[in-house]
Amino acid sequence: EVVMTQSPATLSVSPGERATLSCRASQSVSSNLAWYQQKPGQSPRLLIDGASTRASGIPTRFSGSGSGTEFTLTISSLQSEDSAVYYCQQYYNWPPLTFGGGTKVEIK
Amino acid sequence: EVQLVESGGGLVQPGGSLRLSCVASGFTFSSYWMHWVRQPPGKGLVWVSRIHSDGSRTSYADSVKGRFTISRDNAKNTLYLQMNSLRGEDTAVYYCARESPVAVNFDSWGQGVLVTVSS
Numbered sequence: 001e002v003v004m005t006q007s008p009a010t011l012s013v014s015p016g017e018r019a020t021l022s023c024r025a026s027q028s029v030s031s032n033l034a035w036y037q038q039k040p041g042q043s044p045r046l047l048i049d050g051a052s053t054r055a056s057g058i059p060t061r062f063s064g065s066g067s068g069t070e071f072t073l074t075i076s077s078l079q080s081e082d083s084a085v086y087y088c089q090q091y092y093n094w095p096p097l098t099f100g101g102g103t104k105v106e107i108k
Numbered sequence: 109e110v111q112l113v114e115s116g117g118g119l120v121q122p123g124g125s126l127r128l129s130c131v132a133s134g135f136t137f138s139s140y141w142m143h144w145v146r147q148p149p150g151k152g153l154v155w156v157s158r159i160h161s162d163g164s165r166t167s168y169a170d171s172v173k174g175r176f177t178i179s180r181d182n183a184k185n186t187l188y189l190q191m192n193s194l195r196g197e198d199t200a201v202y203y204c205a206r207e208s209p210v211a212v213n214f215d216s217w218g219q220g221v222l223v224t225v226s227s
Contacts, residue, residue: 034213036153043203043217044153050211087153091212095167097143097155 002026002093006086006100014108019075021103023088028068032092035064035073038102039084047086048073075105083107110134110216112204117221124194124225130187130204130218138162138182141207143214144189146200154200157189158207172198194225 003026013019023033035048046055048064051071061076075082088100116128128144144156157168157178166178177190187204201222205214 032211034211036214038153043219044214045217046208046213046215049208049213055215089153089213094212095155095158096169097158097212099153099155102152 001096002029002090002098004088004090004098004100006088006103008103009101010104010106012106012108013075013078015080016077017108019078019082019105021073021075021086021105023066023071023073023100025069025071025090027093029090029092031067032090033064033066033071034089034091035062036087036089037082037084038087044087078105078107080107110206112206112216112218114202114204114218114221117202117223119224119226120194121227122195122225125190125192126194126223128189128191128202128204128221128223130189132185132187132204132206135206135216137180137185140209141212142178142180142187143205143207144178144187145203145205145214145217146198147203147220148197148200156202158212159187191223194223196225199223199225 005024031051033051036044038044052064085102111133114130143158159178175193179188201220203220204218206216208215
């Protein structure tokens with residue numbers, strides 16, 4: 001099973017600042033990585049597919065990068081509505097499909 | 109607009125059974141692979157099961173294999189999850205999710221339904 005590890009667990013960022021979230025895979029997943037955003041009381045929403053492709057309707061301040069075992073989700077200028085938990089998910093070596101434990105982004 | 113609406117959750121005793129349903133609308137249900145993903149209270153997302161667009165192929169997480177069965181009725185635009193021999197660790201919000209056409213990730217999610225396994 002591919003283990004996905006996200007860091008940090010919690011990130012506190014001021015509005016307008018950059019937020020950088022990390023996701024590490026226990027083995028290479030190539031670029032088969034997705035990012036999701038989950039706001040309190042809501043279902044997850046797909047943000048990024050293929051490690052770096054924004055899903056439909058996702059603002060350009062969200063960007064993804066990386067390949068192999070190291071990935072990054074960057075929110076270039078944090079907005080108040082970006083307060084959420086962010087999850088990465090690999091779909092290279094499965095079953096099972098696996099998610100990281102999540103990074104909670106708080107607005108400072 | 110894509111909509112996925114789950115139902116069938118509730119409180120069940122350990123060892124009991126429950127069947128979840130997910131009614132899809134706004135897209136051609138029969139053309140998409142579908143999944144169940146769960147989220148224990150206060151915890152992260154865990155993939156449970158996947159089913160081919162025509163129902164011919166399925167896969168499961170080891171933790172539910174032999175106890176849970178995923179199925180679908182394309183005539184009714186409905187996805188199911190039959191859960192037997194339920195355990196406390198199955199307590200979670202269960203989401204149905206549509207698989208993206210180009211990758212094995214999830215481009216649409218239902219609102220989720222809570223399953224609580226407790227005596």
